[in-house]
Amino acid sequence: MDGAAPRFAADAMLARLARWLRVLGWDTTLDPELDDPELVFRANEQRRILLTRDRHLLRELKPHRSLEVRSDEPLEQLRDVVLSLQLEPPRELFTRCTVCNSPLPDPLSPAQREVLLPPDVRDLPGPARQCPGCGRIYWLGSHARRMRAALERTLPGWLAP
Structure with a gap:
């Protein structure tokens, strides 16, 4: 890659891969309602790397x-994307919404945490x-530790400590 953060467009078959790419902070669009020509048009127009399992679409x-x-397995798919495109690891995980792809803003203030987070977290x-x-709320709970561990198993030594 050229040093710029990669931007992806994932086809409908790659929803779980799209979520993992978002965990890594990479802008990844996913719209299962788009037909193939519109998906390709948007990926081209937005200068995104189109990720697909559809050979017909590519051809x-x-x-x-x-x-x-x-691959059929999302973490193997992720490893293949990272290695094929020689992607650098992100400085920080969990900076993009895994559901809607929006960049996540600065952390909540203590007063916002008190109102928005469940009492046990x-x-x-x-x-x-x-x-x-x-509107989804993210915090570094046990799910984040499990996801980081899965990334470490998939890409040993790739993430910063």
């Missing part, structure tokens, strides 16, 4: 930038953020 519609995803260390797009 017939010829997106400008694309990667054929071959208010005192957890680390930032908590609310998505400006869909």
Whole structure:
């Protein structure tokens, strides 16, 4: 890659991969309602790397930038994307909403944490953020530790400590 953060467009078959890419902070669009020509048009127009398992789409519609995803398993798919595109690890995980792809803003203030977080997680260390797009709230709980561990198993030594 050229040093700029990659931007992806994932086809409908790659929803779980799209979520993992978002965990890594990479702008990844996913709209299952788009037909193939519109998906390719938008990926080209927005200068995104189109990720697909659909060989017919690649052969017939010829997106400008694309990667054929071959594995069925989302973490294997992620490893293949990272290695094929020689992607650098992100400085921080969990900076983008895994549901709607919006960048997550600065962490919640202590007063916002008190109001927005469930009582049992208010005192957890680390930032908590609310998505400006869909309102979902993120914090570094056990799910974040499990996801980081899955990433470490998938890409050993790739993430910063």
